[in-house]
Amino acid sequence: MATERERRFAGPRRGQILFALGFVALSVLLLTQIGSQTRWAERTAFFSQPRFWPAVGLGGMVLLGGLHLKRLPWRRFTTADRAELRRWASVLEYAVWFLVYVLLVPLLGYLPVTLIFVPLLAWRMGYRSRFMMVVSLVFAVAVVVLFKSFLGVKIPGGAVYEYLPGGLRSFFILNL
């Protein structure tokens, strides 16, 4: 049965101890590097030292993160924690999708990659009807036209655009 302290804890139990341990471990690791990663300047006031604010940040992380870890009402890993860790790992798949998209845009161009990426990811997510595929394609075209052609955000043209004939090449580089 859950104790009063567990009942009053704000948030779910699963994963809390994992996160708190990881956070404190990373903070301690970074704090141990403060001597080599920051400099103590001679003839400089204490509050103006380049080391002062990293020390404030890391000190706060270690102290407050440590107190949070100490005050957690649980001390053991459970199967729920392991399941939660797997759940966190599952989003790495979508992070990889995102990074592949990022790497392909400068090679194949924004419009072609978006036209492939959106329907493919929609297909992966289980939207396989013709209607959803059309919606995905329309969305892909709309995003490219709105941001690159209309708002003029800085996204470079794809390397393959270089092989297009003169006028078409500059049009593609500028707008698509």
Added chain:
Amino acid sequence: MDLLLSALEILMRWDVALALLTGSVGGVLIGAIPGVGPAVAIAILLPATFSMDPIVGLTVLLGIYGSSMYGGSIPAILINTPGTAVNALTTYDGYPMTARGEPRRALSLAYSSSFFGGIFSVICLILFAPVLARIAPMFGSREIFLAALLGIILVVVAHRGQALMAGALAAFGIFLQTIGLEPVKYSQRYTFDQPFLQGGINLIVVVLGLFALSQAFVLLTSEDEKIRTTRLSGGSLFQGMRELTRHPRIASVSAGFGVIMGMIPGVGEFTAQFMSYTYAQRTSKRPEDFGRGSSEGLIAAETANNAVPAAAMVPLLALGIPGEALTAMMLSVFYVHNVVPGPGLFQNDMDFVVALYIALLILNLLVLAFLLVATKSLIQVVKIPNRFLGVCILTLSFVGVYSLRNSATDCVLAAVFGVLGYILKRLSLPAVPIILGMVLGGIMEVKLRAGMARVKTPLDMIDRPVSFILFLIIVLVLVTHVRRLWLDRRDLKEAEWLSNHRSTSFGRLLLRRKSSFLMERGKVQRARRLKWYRRLMDLF
């Protein structure tokens, strides 16, 4: 009058008009889709606004911020799911109204209350602007440092029950902003000799990761919900204004709470709503109706949250200190255009400030007109499936991160922060302290260095009236927080004693037995028992 005319002159441009229209319509649409929210939209659009004039870019972002709550009330009322987080209280009374067949009345009341809240706060701030212009120059480096410190402390203590972790995350934000080349002594800080870290970690990369990418991950790993929308019936969309005029006290007090809470960094919509809802319930003739479709409850919730956006611009414009994540993002628009918000803005560019407020005023009118006409069609956006929405946000996040510097490294960093944001969401931990730690940490570093250069001892930091008042407020906030922690602890102990019927600790049980054995009374008791035992044994 001249000020008003010059402010209007700033707004009389076709691109500003287009920005107003886009911001208002886009904000309503974004608010109406549960799972997107203004933070995601602003994070994605932020780099796109860098190429625009400050007034145009800020109008788009302000439009999204101000109008998303209008849109957020639609799913809150019709399907019991708040469109944005701040519409959660709207579901309490909005959905019961829909359940009893009055969705149109509930929507109309929500729109009218939101409109009143928005207009009330803008008018308050236009009237308040001259006072602000007089107060703002009293803020030097020391005062801005203390105000930023107060902002961080308020954000941390506002997360009740999670203050320690919120503080640790704010400290993480402070640490993140120190990474890179230190601008005064030109020394590297935590770059680990990596070239991509020398320029520091960009705020927008972190914002996009923590808000947009993490939300995409949440949606992509969730299940699609079956949504049944209700047919609009029960009253007209125009009757809300009439009904609102019957509750002028609740509307104006709630809007007042919104304005005051909006101006205090780190407090924002939730506290304003909570206070106005509690006030409305306490002073109502029918408090039992609250939570069951009370019009007063709906008015209190919607008026308070819509009064906040304009008020939240006050610390940003007057002091350059954002009080929450959305205004922190807007600060970067100012920086990109070399417009430094703060006392100087009020002294030199007052027309710009007034123009922003007038833009907010027009925005509220546009949103109301749009909603009265387009509510029926807007209901359809609620039906967009969750995971497809995740695909859309992931695609749009690319524009936000990549267009910043065309850097793949930024995208990798954003993905890392996206995973961190996802973990924080799963654990119900706040991401906002990281953003405010980054922004306010940077401000504190610069202002403390400048402030300390002008004083002999640290105590001189508080020898001016404004700085002393700020210091007293900081002490008061900390004392109040410690007192609340102490009361919570006492309450917890009492609850533990009530629920425990036997000793929870074996060590303590042994200690109690040992004390009992050693105490004089214990010895006497044992001797007596032993005497009776001997007598009993003597019988046999």
